[in-house]
Amino acid sequence: MVNGNMTLHTDKYQINMMYAHWVNGTQNDKAVFDVYFRRLPFGNGYAVFAGLERIVDYIRSLSFGDEEIAYLAEQEEHYEPAFLDELRRFRFTARMDAVPEGTIVFPNEPLVRVEGRIFETQLIETAVLNFMNYQTLIATKASRIKGVAGDDVLLEFGTRRAQEADAAVWGARAAYIAGFHATSNMLAGMRFGISTKGTHAHAWVQGHDTESEAFDRYAAALPDQVTLLVDTYDTLASGVPNAIRTAKKLEAKGKRMNAIRLDSGDLAFLSKRAREMLDEAGLPYVKIVASNDLDETLIFNLKAQGARIDTWGVGTQLITGGSEPALGGVYKLVAREKDGAYVPVIKISGNPEKVTTPGLKDVYRIVNRQTGKAEADYVALHEEEDVRVGKRIKLFDPVHPYLHKYVEGYEARPLLRPVFEGGELVGDLPTLDEIRAYHAEQLKLFWPEYLRKLNPETYPVDLSEAAWELKMNLLHRYTKQL
Numbered sequence: 001m002v003n004g005n006m007t008l009h010t011d012k013y014q015i016n017m018m019y020a021h022w023v024n025g026t027q028n029d030k031a032v033f034d035v036y037f038r039r040l041p042f043g044n045g046y047a048v049f050a051g052l053e054r055i056v057d058y059i060r061s062l063s064f065g066d067e068e069i070a071y072l073a074e075q076e077e078h079y080e081p082a083f084l085d086e087l088r089r090f091r092f093t094a095r096m097d098a099v100p101e102g103t104i105v106f107p108n109e110p111l112v113r114v115e116g117r118i119f120e121t122q123l124i125e126t127a128v129l130n131f132m133n134y135q136t137l138i139a140t141k142a143s144r145i146k147g148v149a150g151d152d153v154l155l156e157f158g159t160r161r162a163q164e165a166d167a168a169v170w171g172a173r174a175a176y177i178a179g180f181h182a183t184s185n186m187l188a189g190m191r192f193g194i195s196t197k198g199t200h201a202h203a204w205v206q207g208h209d210t211e212s213e214a215f216d217r218y219a220a221a222l223p224d225q226v227t228l229l230v231d232t233y234d235t236l237a238s239g240v241p242n243a244i245r246t247a248k249k250l251e252a253k254g255k256r257m258n259a260i261r262l263d264s265g266d267l268a269f270l271s272k273r274a275r276e277m278l279d280e281a282g283l284p285y286v287k288i289v290a291s292n293d294l295d296e297t298l299i300f301n302l303k304a305q306g307a308r309i310d311t312w313g314v315g316t317q318l319i320t321g322g323s324e325p326a327l328g329g330v331y332k333l334v335a336r337e338k339d340g341a342y343v344p345v346i347k348i349s350g351n352p353e354k355v356t357t358p359g360l361k362d363v364y365r366i367v368n369r370q371t372g373k374a375e376a377d378y379v380a381l382h383e384e385e386d387v388r389v390g391k392r393i394k395l396f397d398p399v400h401p402y403l404h405k406y407v408e409g410y411e412a413r414p415l416l417r418p419v420f421e422g423g424e425l426v427g428d429l430p431t432l433d434e435i436r437a438y439h440a441e442q443l444k445l446f447w448p449e450y451l452r453k454l455n456p457e458t459y460p461v462d463l464s465e466a467a468w469e470l471k472m473n474l475l476h477r478y479t480k481q482l
């Protein structure tokens, strides 16, 4: 884990901009930033928002101490002593709103909104994105795996392959949010209260004269949690028969063996055959755990092949994001204070997807009262009343505005909730188990078409007419100036 003061866990350009604001006397001007991502990972139809708890921990501990100040002074001779004194007095006094962890989220909607002095709101960009991008990516991958595993047990085994310690520990938490049952990482277990599970490695078997001696000794040491790894030499010829013998000895002592673990070879064939052998030996209660570079595609295929696997141990492909190593979340300025009031700002790009949506905005989940299902997310300017009071609104696709419909009688659920006000945390954060339960509940809000793993339907994220017009007006203003 990155230990100690994380205040300098930021890009140098943030400190440079803070300095330039300070030099120009604009450091107290207010600014509004939106955090969002533009593209869903893994071809999935949704993402699972995670990372807020770490963001909150980080913000609450922000402070430039002697070591940080001395380092900055040494790094940049232009940083004047009075600027460094200002940093010493730094306190986070801004407002932050965010969607709760575990929320199902979509591209181009604000997930975190930060509003306050530019001096503070600029500093935190890097760390906020770092935490949110990684944890949201892993929670989303875990959710895909959970989606195919159904009620089977899912164990997070990734630590040894994670991109270093923080990723392992926070990744284990993200996986748990999305429905994993336990982790092998003891630090994650201790820190977050996630249940921990473990079998044994090949080294245990290799470290004995015979496989059966290894199994018996392990069972004698931990008789209530015996899961034996059966593939060190030959799964069907020696591993499973030896495990059966050990299970019978345990029965004689009034104990029941938990499981065997398969870690190589054809997992469908081996699990079916091992199941038969265990059943024939009168051990129907002994479960089968499988591991070996598993991901959602393999688990789906193994189930389709009729594999008799009860528990899936998933490591590398989960904790690293597998095919997608990063979520591309961004932190964009959407309004700034001018003459005491907010003015919306825009970032223009040749790529229409990269044009930002200006203004202080809220996002609502529009839920159909008849079906209880979410119809669209609706991004509106903060001052707009219609959606808040349930008036008729126009839902249209911002890329193809002619595709539209009107809705009324809906329920509009605000997604952004206050997290900090005046720099103070608003209320308690939910517990990890509350987050996990909330996430599972959230999934029921969506039609299965949006949740399927392969070629899901695109869930609409719409702009209000006012938000769309503001965007178009600013676009035209700046393109005309060019």
Ligand SMILES: Nc1ncnc2c1ncn2[C@@H]1O[C@H](COP(=O)(O)OP(=O)(O)OP(=O)(O)O)[C@@H](O)[C@H]1O
Residues within 6 Å of the ligand: 263, 264, 265, 266, 267, 268, 269, 291, 292, 293, 294, 298, 301, 302, 305
């Ligand atoms: N029935 C199956 N259908 C599809 N993929 C499978 C099946 N059984 C196993 N796999 C996957 O195939 C990949 C290769 O497994 P395999 O055991 O052949 O090679 P390996 O990992 O090199 O084995 P070992 O650990 O003995 O070196 C793994 O990701 C494994 O999960």
Ligand SMILES: O=P(O)(O)OC[C@H]1O[C@H](OP(=O)(O)OP(=O)(O)O)[C@H](O)[C@@H]1O
Residues within 6 Å of the ligand: 157, 158, 160, 161, 201, 263, 291, 292, 293, 294, 313, 314, 315, 316, 317
């Ligand atoms: O396969 P993953 O999803 O990453 O799950 C974790 C892997 O870690 C262990 O293997 P080990 O470190 O001994 O390496 P190996 O089995 O790949 O040789 C375990 O036996 C799993 O195979």
Ligand SMILES: O=C(O)c1cccnc1
Residues within 6 Å of the ligand: 157, 158, 184, 197, 198, 199, 200, 261, 291, 313, 315
């Ligand atoms: O407990 C296990 O079987 C385990 C833990 C971490 C990695 N691979 C396997």
